[in-house]
Amino acid sequence: MDRRPLAKFCLALLVCLTATTAVTAADKAAAKKVDWQPNLTAAHKQSLKTGKPILLVFGADWCFFCHKLERETLNEANMAKFINSNFIAVKLDLEKDEEAAKILKVKSLPATIVVNSDADMLANIVGYQKSESYAKNLRTALRMHQKLRQVSAEKTTTTK
Known part of the structure; x- marks a missing residue:
């Protein structure tokens, strides 16, 4: 055969x-990867389009805990999925994006700041955090975002 x-x-x-x-x-x-936007302008446009808040993560090449945050927290599969579903993410370098860092009063790294499309501060997370506490802070920012949207919608309704 x-x-x-x-x-x-x-x-x-x-x-x-x-x-x-x-x-x-x-x-x-x-x-498993966060869908990072290339810059603040692109992120703002996408935030306006989708209604999602903007997640700004400040770091630097020399920052040990910045790399640890990205490696152990941000690149964790569930965290990346959560961020991609709920935020417009932008990774910023403290030295290259010095003006944004000054405006947002970034003093320590890593720094995560969540703002809405109107630049209202929703969260300011300083330092490295494990996934559980990082996600908890991001959920709190999302709740604040929803409250602000609700208040804005109510103001719009009452002024008409």
């Missing part, structure tokens, strides 16, 4: 399964 057709079929099946696994692994890796 000639086994070559069976061997070819098994090899083709193995190639297909490997390719599918590679795509799935790539998709999973992409899902």
Whole structure:
């Protein structure tokens, strides 16, 4: 009995399964990343369009805890998914984005600031935090964001 057709079929099946696994692994890796916007202008436009608040994360190349925050907290799969679903994220460098840091009064790194599209401060998280406490602070910022939106909507309704 000639086994070559069976061997070819098994090899083709193995190639297909490997390719599918590679795509799935790539998709999973992409899902673990925060969708960082390139700059504040792009983030503001997207915030206006979606109604999501802006998450600003200040860091620096030399900052050990900035890298730790990104590696252990921000790149954690559930955290990245939570951030992508609820915020417009922008990563800023303290030295390159010095003016924004001055305006927002960033004094220590890492610093996470959450603002709405009207630049109302919703949260100011200073330092490294593990995922649980970081998420808790972000949820508090989201609640504040919702309250401000509700108040704004009520003002609009009563002035008409």
